[in-house]
Amino acid sequence: MKNEWPLWEIFIRGQHGMSHRHVGSLHAPDAEMAIKNARDVYTRRNEGVSIWVVEANHIAASSPGDKGPLYEPSESKVYRHPTFFDIPEEVGAM
Amino acid sequence: MTRDEALAQFLLRMGDNTLILGHRVSEWCGHAPVLEEDIALANTALDLIGQTQMWLGLAGEVQGMGKSADDLAFLRDVWDFRNLLLVEVPNGDFGRTLMRQCLFDAWHSIQLGHLMTSSDERVAAIAAKASKEVAYHLERSADTVVGLGDGTEESHRRMQEALDYLWPYVGEMFQSDEVDAEMVKAGIAPDPASLRADFDALITRIMGEATLTIPDSAFGHKGGRTGKMHTEHLGHLLTQMQWLQRAYPGAKW
Numbered sequence: 152m153k154n155e156w157p158l159w160e161i162f163i164r165g166q167h168g169m170s171h172r173h174v175g176s177l178h179a180p181d182a183e184m185a186i187k188n189a190r191d192v193y194t195r196r197n198e199g200v201s202i203w204v205v206e207a208n209h210i211a212a213s214s215p216g217d218k219g220p221l222y223e224p225s226e227s228k229v230y231r232h233p234t235f236f237d238i239p240e241e242v243g244a245m
Numbered sequence: 246m247t248r249d250e251a252l253a254q255f256l257l258r259m260g261d262n263t264l265i266l267g268h269r270v271s272e273w274c275g276h277a278p279v280l281e282e283d284i285a286l287a288n289t290a291l292d293l294i295g296q297t298q299m300w301l302g303l304a305g306e307v308q309g310m311g312k313s314a315d316d317l318a319f320l321r322d323v324w325d326f327r328n329l330l331l332v333e334v335p336n337g338d339f340g341r342t343l344m345r346q347c348l349f350d351a352w353h354s355i356q357l358g359h360l361m362t363s364s365d366e367r368v369a370a371i372a373a374k375a376s377k378e379v380a381y382h383l384e385r386s387a388d389t390v391v392g393l394g395d396g397t398e399e400s401h402r403r404m405q406e407a408l409d410y411l412w413p414y415v416g417e418m419f420q421s422d423e424v425d426a427e428m429v430k431a432g433i434a435p436d437p438a439s440l441r442a443d444f445d446a447l448i449t450r451i452m453g454e455a456t457l458t459i460p461d462s463a464f465g466h467k468g469g470r471t472g473k474m475h476t477e478h479l480g481h482l483l484t485q486m487q488w489l490q491r492a493y494p495g496a497k498w
Contacts (some may be wrong), residue, residue: 156279176444179279188281189386191288 159185168218171203251427253307258470260300261328267293268486292378299371319490323480330469331414333479344407347390350383352418355443364432389450394455416465
């Protein structure tokens with residue numbers, strides 16, 4: 152029998168309208184306790200309005216070794232950046 | 246006994262419960278089985294100490310002798326404390342600590358629910374603030390009792406032992422005396438005995454889910470809330486909790 156609780160990745164929404172952001176991870180026996188633990192570990196200083204928990208082994212991740220084929224091809228494609236337009240002043244921050 | 250004398254006693258009972266339990270729970274800080282539980286217990290302890298500041302602050306105000314919440318917490322001796330015996334017993338293992346928390350939280354949440362409609366606005370305001378914290382305490386402690394009770398053979402055994410050990414301390418929560426009679430008459434607080442049915446329903450449901458057996462015994466220790474007789478453990482707790490103010494009277498930082 153495995154005695155370690157599974158690892159959970161914790162995502163907190165700081166305020167309404169914002170996205171959930173990854174804040175860290177913790178151990179818990181099930182999803183409900185993971186939310187409770189996240190509340191105690193990550194929202195002590197009033198950081199959140201919503202909590203998502205995902206068991207870490209359900210997250211599929213890209214491999215760091217693949218960074219060549221995955222990311223380098225876009226380095227030489229400056230035309231993909233929207234930097235060739237003059238943005239009118241009155242639009243403000245984008 | 247005047248109305249204010251009774252009210253001061255009632256407030257000491259509320260504040261001493263949260264003070265002593267808060268101190269007991271804080272003893273786990275840095276010692277809990279896992280980081281997550283360590284932080285959760287410390288949060289609970291801090292909530293209880295925060296509630297203590299409100300209850301004892303108001304107690305000092307009602308007494309009218311110029312005493313602050315800190316004076317009442319740190320400069321009284323054992324016989325002046327009015328907490329339930331349940332909250333002063335040593336923590337034991339993690340299971341017993343959570344079982345005690347669950348039994349106290351169940352009573353506490355029901356009590357605060359009634360106090361929110363107290364005729365004394367100050368009492369109602371403290372209860373309203375505390376009840377949100379306590380609703381979470383109960384959710385967490387009840388879940389843990391269920392998880393451990395209905396867990397492995399060892400965790401089940403430990404939780405049953407904890408319930409057997411603590412059950413004789415439950416009855417004191419529902420005892421009434423002349424202080425309570427005065428509070429009922431003034432519409433400030435409910436008769437403790439009247440909370441028993443709700444408590445039994447709640448605890449029966451939680452222990453049922455936890456596959457634990459509630460002891461079939463009506464025997465109850467008493468003497469804490471009246472201050473007549475505390476356990477030997479309270480004095481030891483106070484030597485730790487109060488040593489700084491005892492050794493360096495009036496020290497501030």
